[in-house]
Amino acid sequence: MSEAPQLRSRIGAILRATSGNFLEQFDFFLFGFYASAIAKAFFPSENETAALLNTFGVFWLGALMRPVGAVVLGAYIDRIGRRQGLIVTLTIMAFGTVVIAFCPSYATIGVAAPVIVLLGRLLQGFSAGVELGGVSVYLAEISTPGNRGFYTSFQSSSQQVAIFVAAIIGFVLSESMPAETVAAWGWRIPFFIGCLIIPVIFFLRRTLEETPEFLAMKKHPTASEVFASAIANWRIVILGMMIAVLTTTTFYFITVYTPTFGKTVLKLSAQDALLVTLLVAVTNFIWNPVGGAVSDRIGRKPVLVTIAGLSFLTAYPALHWLVSDPSFGKLLAVQMMFSFYFGTYSGTMLGALVEIVPKHVRTTCFSLAFALAAALFGTFTPFASTWLIQQTGDKASPCYWLMFGATLGIIAALTVYRGGKTIAVQDTVAA
Template sequence: MSQSSSSQVPQIKSRLGAILRATSGNFLEQFDFFLFGFYAPYIAKAFFPSENETAALLNTFGVFWLGALMRPVGAIVLGAYIDRIGRRKGLIVTLAIMALGTVIITISPSYATIGVAAPILVLIGRLVQGFSAGVELGGVSVYLAEIATPGNRGFYTSFQSSSQQVAIFVASLLGLILSAVMPDTEIMAWGWRIPFLIGCLIIPVIFVLRRTLEETPEFLAMKKHPTANEVFASALANWRIVLLGMMLAVMTTVTFYFVTVYTPSFVEKVLLLPKKEALQVTMMVAVTNFIWNPIGGALSDRIGRKPVLLAITALSFLTAYPALAWLTAAPTFGKLIVVGMMFSFYFGMYSGTMLGALVEVVPSHVRTTCFSLAFALAAGLFGTFTPFAATGLVALTGNKASPGLWLMCAAACGMAAALMIYRGGRAIETRETVVA
């Protein structure tokens, strides 16, 4: 529903403050997700011991992916809760669940200590995190869209993704510091847990920020909030737009997890470059991602979502594999920076546009559920599967540039979705009424 009687509804006092409070939970989510990917070789040795290093790494990335399969469940269950009870209360609940998963992974004993119970605990932690993450991103994106000033929805929603880049930067910086002060043997034995512990220590600060979050005027202005059954029915009635939204988000999720979670392992195990260089490039990517996201959102506010979405997906489709082939043929730090900056540009411009587009095409009265479900399916089935898929492709084909094929498929999905959603220059219509 559109906002009505706005003069009778309390307005957001400070939009900048609201952005910071809303996106704080995204920081924790991506901070932990990146750490899990970056320290995957250490986690593999701690929880999935194997004589075959690739097999152990695949097990670790497999658990990373299985956790993401809980995202659609969280999107439906928690999304319905947020659409019914409110954005503010819902985002506090998702943060509590996310914090629980982070603590479980941080304190889980190793396989050498408790045997098979160790990987089971890590899996439980990832499942809990995935359940929360299923709606965290969607809930924050919807919140930012609903407090946006007229004509700036793309710009505002882009800060959901930009906030995640701050987490990537901080996690990378901690990794560099840890590598400088501790020998690799100690990091492998127990030092990798330190960044996770730091993540646990900042949880209370994020809770304080979230508790002071104001409800959005648009939600307060709604005359009727749907029941859980009505949310589920409406989401089912709009399954086509949810499916297209998923395809639209595939490009975002696959590119993001490639340039952040998978890149450190790719640099160290495939390119055989120093781990320090992987961290340095990841920090640079986080900074440029932070910049490109709002630029993409603002540009799409001015010229429309469709042109930006199509231009970036076309560029990615044409250049992803050639760029990786050029990099892997003779790996250098300079080449790694060039390729990292290229994918950062693609991700930032596309993500900053896609978030605003997805908020606009899903039904407003079940906005959180449909947005979260579409994004959760993209992240669960494709995005978080990227490290596993990329590792498997290299092992199966022996072609170090083969992950580029996965990136091309993601670009093709995004392009097809944009063309179908914006047929004839207009976005497809959704069913605002609940279908029994």
């Protein structure tokens, strides 16, 4: 095959593999942006902060299903194959999305409403637990030599397209409808649009081909062998989780939480908060492959430690400067800085995580490490940020959460790449 058809084939494979990430992040972002409206619809309370905490609490509870999905669905993908597994995860994710989009409000069906929303979030979290890992492993296994970081970075870049599209829809909606209408029922429109996209994504996923690396394996592990290997490599899973924490906390802060932060804390307009988020999605898309490509050339460790160190040192000064006199320009500047940190670090982290987990149970161990980071830290970011501001009275206090993530990243990277060598893994499955 000549070079041009090969390039088109690889681009097509990347697009088909990452299409499911679009649905996942599209819905996640909408849940964060319309948190206030969702709180009123499903978690009515006289205290706005309490209603928001309930909403973000459900958002986080859904994420707690990620580790479960990582183990159960990860074992399935490592045993059955990447292609079939990614179709199954998409099916579960789509069902959860439809449930949330069409769930009646609390005023209509009472306490059943928040219960149904929670079930929808649990399904989404279960699927999301392996979606990122499954896609990252797929991209790693179709990558060309010396470009694994660059290829896997497009898993994260694809999510930024979802944020971009969701932000545009939200911006148009806020411009064309009164705020009261959006809060009452207009917030459901983007979720309905997400439902309409589902058939297209299914078509793309069904045309995926299995990776040559998976097909070349002489033996595919059984579920019990996958679980045994994950337990045997618990140390590398924990270190992988620690490396991924900065990615998840920064991502949810600059995308899911920013619209709420801009409107309720900084008192900026919904349009300003949306526009900043839209621009952040664009720069996130750019910085991810840059980070992956740079780490392919100079190594994962230098990029991970440098970015985590910068994040730790600048988080508080940047947020303190922003909240002292909030403005659109300041919010944009601060978020552009965090976007650079997130994209460069994430593009590197994905390649690193694929490489440090055992080959024959890549999907399970990768997914479990990232799912733990997302469940315990990343998706907890909106809740933690809201709680920190409420408890301290300091609008810049979410920086402490980001600094904590940076600290974990530095410790884990230095441990994994100690002495210039990657920590050894124990592969309990014969090739």
